[in-house]
Amino acid sequence: MMSYKPAVSVRDLRVMRGGRAVLHGLTFDVPRGAVVGLLGPSGCGKTTLMRALVGVQIVEGGTVAVLDAEAGSPGVRRRVGYATQNPAVYADLTVAENLAYFASVLRAPRSDVERVIGEVGLGDHRDQIVSTLSGGQLSRANLAVALLGAPELLVLDEPTVGLDPVLRNELWDLFRRLADRGVTLVVSSHVMDEARRTDRLLLMREGRLLADGTPDDLRARTGADDLEDAFLRLIAEHEESAP
């Protein structure tokens, strides 16, 4: 279900880090209930953009509105779920203890802990100390925190990195189910084959948006068969037009 008002509305977003421009005036909208893939090579500004969406990034200029409010303003903090690329959970607590803590902070119901453990498939590891989890389990524990409460917008930074294809597939099925319920998802990845599972793609390179459209649009526009090719052609095109 996509409603008229966008879930995310970014206008001329500029971010500086260490005296260097990291985002050079990004402008885009994300419709509600869409799964949007944020793709681009490592270091292109994906994480910085996601931090701006949840309101923890100092921005130089431009506006970032999420769910009709300023990003990070008190009213939207409970309605946005955020999972960083490096797992932000307490290594010395169990999976369930971590989730119980973050659930209390979000004032989410207690039953949410078991629900999200089930959603990310960590049922067998609920009472395991986080530092003893495998890499894939750890990133699922990290994702589970973002699913607590009933977030209307999920900002997920590389949630499937280090996961085997079966688990990756299960998580993309979960993302789709959430979107069908009206949740908007912004998911970053550098794996191009994940791009085909999104409704919309934002291709980034060096702090700029190279393209914004559906996977089919991008293939049609570039005449490429797969998205990896499409991306490479867009880069070549971009470099010709702006040497």
Add this chain to the structure above:
Amino acid sequence: MSVPIILATTRRILAQLKHDHRTLGMLIGVPSLLMILLRYVFDEPVLFDRIGPMLLGLFPFLIMFVVTSVATLRERTGGTLERLMSMPTGRLDLLLGYSLAFGLLTLVQVGVVLVIALTWLDLDLSGSLASLVVVAVLDALLGMALGLLASAFARTEFQAVQFMPAFVLPQLLLCGLIIPRERMASWLEAVSDVLPLTYAVDGMREIAANPDVTGRLLLDVAVIAGFVAVALLLGAATLRRRTA
């Protein structure tokens, strides 16, 4: 400010300690061990009665400084602080959650040392137990607040641990525990007048020597509480919702 978030934070910190048996053992055991050592190193009850209470003020301060500076640095570098800041957590919720957890821990720590000191080691305390516990908890909160502040200036745990000697040892030299402050050069005495540990140690000395709550003790308590409040406010200012 949200009471449920404060309590949840306290529970979370205590749960972290519960899983870390070694740290918990050292938090409780090391002050007791040092106290026992001190008693037999001096082997002179009068001297022990004078120095013992001062160390009871010092241990919680030192230990909470180290524990908090490392714990909050981990929150900063591990991403959990950023995650909490993207949630409805207030900075004060986090600070009060930490204060409550470490305050409770200090009660246990000081309680164990006191039981050992008063029974086995025959510590003769002139003042009241209650005022001693109050000053010890305030000292712990002072260490916690300064540790939190110090963690903002450390990038790694390596650096954070080294703030202990940097922040604490000069205070220890100047607080009057080693050499009475009156015998220091006047400029050193002036410096020690503005250092919080001076009042922490002085408060304990008052309790050790006087059966009643003296005006000087009340002044010490007020000064320590003031330092705690200022350090917590400065510490709060270093917990940023948005970072570069």
